[in-house]
Amino acid sequence: MRATLYGGPGDITVGERPDPRLENPTDAIVRVTLGCVCGSDLWYYRGVNPHALGPIGHEFIGVVEQVGADVTTLRPGDLVVAPFTFCDGTCANCAAGWTGNCLNGGSFGNHGIDGGQGEYVRAPYADATLVKVPAGSYSDTTLKSLLALSDVMCTGHHAAASAGVKARDTVAVVGDGAVGLCAVIAARRLGAERIIALSRNPVRQALARAFGATDIIAERGDDATKLIMDMTGGIGVDAALECVGTGQSMATAFGIARVGAIVGAVGVPHDAVVPIQTVIFRNVGLRGGVAPARRYIPELLDDVLTGRINPGLVFDYETELDSINDAYNAMLERRATKSLVRIGA
Structure with missing residues (x-):
């Protein structure tokens, strides 16, 4: 063959x-x-x-x-x-x-x-x-x-399920690849009311909106964290779906998660560090992995x-x-x- x-x-x-x-x-x-x-x-x-x-x-x-x-x-x-x-x-x-x-x-x-x-x-x-x-x-x-x-659909779903996405939640999806876009579908499917997709690519931005994203932001790093915190009244999101696996994407996901939230991480990790201070002092959890x-x-x-x-x-x-x-x-x-x-x- x-x-x-x-x-x-x-x-x-x-x-x-x-x-x-x-x-x-x-x-x-x-x-x-x-x-x-x-x-x-x-x-x-x-x-x-x-x-x-x-x-x-x-x-x-x-x-x-x-x-x-x-x-x-x-x-x-x-x-x-x-x-x-x-x-x-x-x-x-x-x-x-x-x-x-x-x-x-x-x-x-x-x-x-x-x-x-x-x-x-x-x-x-x-x-x-x-x-x-x-x-x-x-x-x-x-x-x-x-x-x-x-x-990819199952992996995106795993990010949302791991983060405990539920009805009326505000969710952020970090990553606009196929898994991140499927995570938007999954968040909408589980009842999220507001879905913030992080993307700089116009084609992927349009697809994220078609899948159910309510907000698109092109900022990255500290700028993305500040903007999302401003958008959520300084509270942060109910669930952060990390679909990239880099150090920056992991830092962003933890930086925008509200107290008591869970980061659903499914990106293959490359130089990614879990900020243990955030885990301990802001009660932000981490779940995910291989779907x-x-x-x-x-x-x-x-x-x-x-x-x-x-x-x-x-x-x-x-x-x-x-x-x-x-x-x-x-x-x-x-x-x-x-x-x-x-x-x-």
Whole structure:
């Protein structure tokens, strides 16, 4: 099969890998129809974070081609959403709802596991991992939103859920990438009354408003903190959603959180420091981390299928597999919020 291969920093190519086969009776083989590039893939591409050489890509939807003898909930022909991590569904962490930290799980597209930027994927623990989409004929718009459920929509939701967003809250979203934009959707979905999105990009500002942001500010750092504190009467926001992972974004999130609020942090951390003085003396909490996407997909799926949310709008650049370098570079150069890769029919 043809698949995207990571050869080291700056080295993304399309090459051949062995066709996946069933290795365990709980496996399924999925033919990938849509994949995409994640912001975290860019960290590997830049050489900032390590990634094993070989397959890459952890977000995809596709059609089941084969199932192992012990798979009971899936059949060939089923359309499925794959969370970015696979899980067994039975370990202590899965039982507690933390499927992204499965004791026997892992991430697609790393350490030799097939990636979503390729034609086929072997999905371990298929019953526990893959989410079947009800049979039907779906528009391209809906399929894109289903793809967003594999990671960014669930990760944005995790930021909002971790921060305890509730009805009538004032929420600030720090970060205007695909995850931050999905966090705007999540905050609105959970009932937030006022959503302040931090963005300097006109295209992303418009999308944030379409998703439910009531206020847009372009300031950063201390200027952003001062402005948001002024906007909230010096109190701060009820929930701060940190969707970047840098030192500045973390400082901003804690700087604008009101006393007793929680920072929901899902950005991959890079030189980020938790201000313990703020935690202790302002009673500001910190939650978040790797999203348990497999737990969230079922509750978000119905909202996608009924059109109540449309996270697929974050895909504003499209390529085919042969042009995967374009997909990476468009995001790297900030010409795209998120690149979609059409792989199969």
